[in-house]
Amino acid sequence: MSMLFVDVTQNGRVSIDSSITMDDFEECFSRLSDKPRPLNMNTDRQRSCDEKSLSELTMGLSPPPFFRNVDNPPRFMDHPDTGVHTPISPNGLETQPMVTEALDALRRSLVFFRGRPVGTIAAVDSSDENLNYDQVFVRDFVPSALVFLMKGEPEVVKNFLIKTLRLQSWEKKIDQFQLGEGVMPASFKVLHDPRRNTETLIADFGESAIGRVAPVDSGFWWIILLRAYTKSTGDTSLAEKPECQKGMRLILSLCLSEGFDTFPTLLCADGCSMIDRRMGVYGYPIEIQALFFMALRCALLLLKQDAEGKAFVERIAKRLHALSFHMRSYFWLDLKQLNDIYRYKTEEYSHTAVNKFNVMPDSLPEWVFDFMPKHGGYFLGNVGPSNMDFRWFCLGNCMAILSSLATPEQSTAIMDLIESRWEELVGEMPLKVCYPAIESHEWRIITGCDPKNTRWSYHNGGSWPVLLWLLTAACIKTGRPQVARRAIELAETRLSKDNWPEYYDGKLGRYIGKQARKFQTWSIAGYLVAKMMLEDPSHLGMVALEEDKQMKPVLKRSSSWTL
């Protein structure tokens, strides 16, 4: 994960230096209050944000039938989402030593720019080479942001959203090639110049990252976080700002553009998300598809219906429809589907083909036959021409539950599989980033002999405590908080003692990762989110969306609204 910093000024690239004043933004947002709104206002706004159904947003389009799931019972049976988020009280949780320790560590990871908190550093570990762990990563900041939102301290989240939006507007170049306008940075850093007493931001859009891959997930996380902020604070004014609306549209332009695609899934380079190294996750990786789906749904809630927004809303609705059909049909694997693939004929031509992607049954890995439980299923890692990646990926499957990309039945099945394959996926430390590891010849070919991604280490079957928050949220959404509790208890036996490692190695996740950083912020924040969400499950609403049950034509829609 080592990377070079590009000194943007030296290379003639645009540095925001003095032009960035939080300042411009502060002007714009000066009326924005950080304080939680009065309760009634809060609830009203949250309700309007939640209840705005796809139908309301897309009147005039033919209604996608999959959203018409009116018969589905609400999934928050145990813990109805009241929409009222009270800041965490010092009852129980904050008196627990491990929680207090984690909160302190999280505060120590805060990064300030010109006196204001703008994010959290990836790891506060002075014992190891910094590489880029001294930066604020967009994806890493998400669990930190959730903690601050749950604690009723949204300022850093607002600053982060504004700051990264400013970074988006930089000119982004790799050699002679200019990246898309909407690309969000993977990470940024504050540079202090003690001599001139100035602070400058530098960002990495992939031009410094190992492998030079742009982070496709950053833009999606940004939209998802903007919605979490709006939902949690009830403050719609940030998302409504023209700058935020434009930022969203730029991100959406990148992923909704027409091209040569025959599938509604998003085509990606290897290593463009959490797994940011070559790991055979190019093509149509589940992590990106699930984040894409979630971001599209969040954008639908946040976009204004002005002239510019409207066009996007319609494109999003069509894409969501096609994407969910594709994912639910072709990425889904359970015992029956596995058996069907096992018996596939190949070389079929025309519309009547059953084996549409021409997958060779001989390419099915041995392990998957034992791994597949009788009850349960999951979304495949990747599906493309003659290619099915059967590996189970945690983030994509949990996000599929949270975004309702998975049907309620599929969500149940994903949880069933996690429970029946507990030893493989959770073992002694939650949670495997993917399962199983690739080894030997396959490892050589797929990773390019990457010594950091040897079997059962790091991205190759390593266990990442940060994933605990996603598991917990998925557990709460599917009504299985006890499963999350079990995982959290496991993490509690070691995380603090081991100084909050970035990841664990081994089949059971028993060993602190070979090159794992200590005091890795998202390990700390992931644990806190899990604890706080379990304590007050109404927080789930920040990161989860119900299946749109109200998909019916509506008679009227106004040209703009407030969330």
Ligand code: GLC
């Ligand atoms: C590693 C992870 C990446 C994370 C970064 C900072 O590169 O693979 O997902 O964002 O570290 O923690």
